[in-house]
Amino acid sequence: MDVITKEEQKMTQEFTLFNDLYMSKFFEDFNEGVELILRLILDREDLVVQEVKVQDRIINFLHHSTCLDVLAVDASGKKYNIEFQVGSFSNLPKRSRYYAGEIDHGMLEKGEEYESMEEVYVIFICDGDVMKCGHPMYHFTMKDEMGTELEDGRHVLFLNANYPGDWKLKDLMDDLKSADPEQMRYDVLKKRTEYFKKKEEGRMRVCEGMIDWYNTRNQKEREQWEKKLKLQKKEADEQLVKKMLAGGEPIEKIMEYSSLSREEIERIRKDLA
DSSP, X not given: OOOOOHHHHHHHHHXXXXXXXXXXHHSTTOHHHHHHHHHHHHTOTTXXXXXXXXXEEEOOSSSOOXXXXXXXXXXXXXXXXXXXXXXXXXXXXXXXXXXXXXXXXTOSOTTOOGGGOOOEEEEEEESSOSSOSSOSEEEEOOBOXXXXXXXXXXXXXXXXTTOXXXXXXXXXXXXXXXXXXXXXXXXXXXXXXXXXXXXXXXXXXXXXXXXXXXXXXXXHHHHHHHHHHHHHHHHHHHHXXXXXXXXXXXXXXXXXXXXXXXXXXXXXXXXXX
16 A cells, blocks of 8 residues: 545544554553553552553454454453453343353463463543433442452442543543644553654554455445444544534634534533534
8 A cells, every 4th residue: 555545534533542453553562551541540659550452352263253443451360351342231141150161261371270260451532421320430340249359359330431520541541532643641642642643654444444344344344334433433423523612712713613513512511502
């Protein structure tokens, strides 16, 4: 691929880490970035990531196969699965259970003791509140009715990237949602984003990934991906409209900067009133 079209360049500029294609390129061979995210989420400054895989497919010829967004292994052998999830949260509790089981599979060599199994973390970073209890983060471990920890080493976390209040991971969540490196707080993520958004080599990698994706996915998957892109674009436009309405901008001007119709903008204004 020698030339990037204007349309491809525009799409690249709009991508955030909640886009599967961009996310997979972003974290490819990027241990430092995954390490930063895990350190902040788990509050562990000593965590050192040694290996990262993206879009890691766990093939099961007899049952349901799995594709993990990001799978990382630290220096002690603990495993961390990070998933970026847009909408559709109802199946996440059982999906996280299945993912943890798939990661566990093959962890023990023949003759090894169960005690040698390392901890597994399944972390879903979502664009909403999975449990609908109003918290920015949920960290689940196995306990009995009296609160006694089973200590089986399994952890499941759900994070709400759109939590409206101020909390310890707000800056990180904002960076993960941002398409603009100039708006990012963490230098590690900012520099990586600049590479993919501003450097020709980085933009080329993303566009080549788009071509690979189109060549290997079937039509149904393409339609789902395009639907997700449109949803992400609409959500970004709605956020822009809310900011402009809050700033007192007239509807005519807002229509110039967003793809929303007058009726949609009027609806948002009514919701804000």
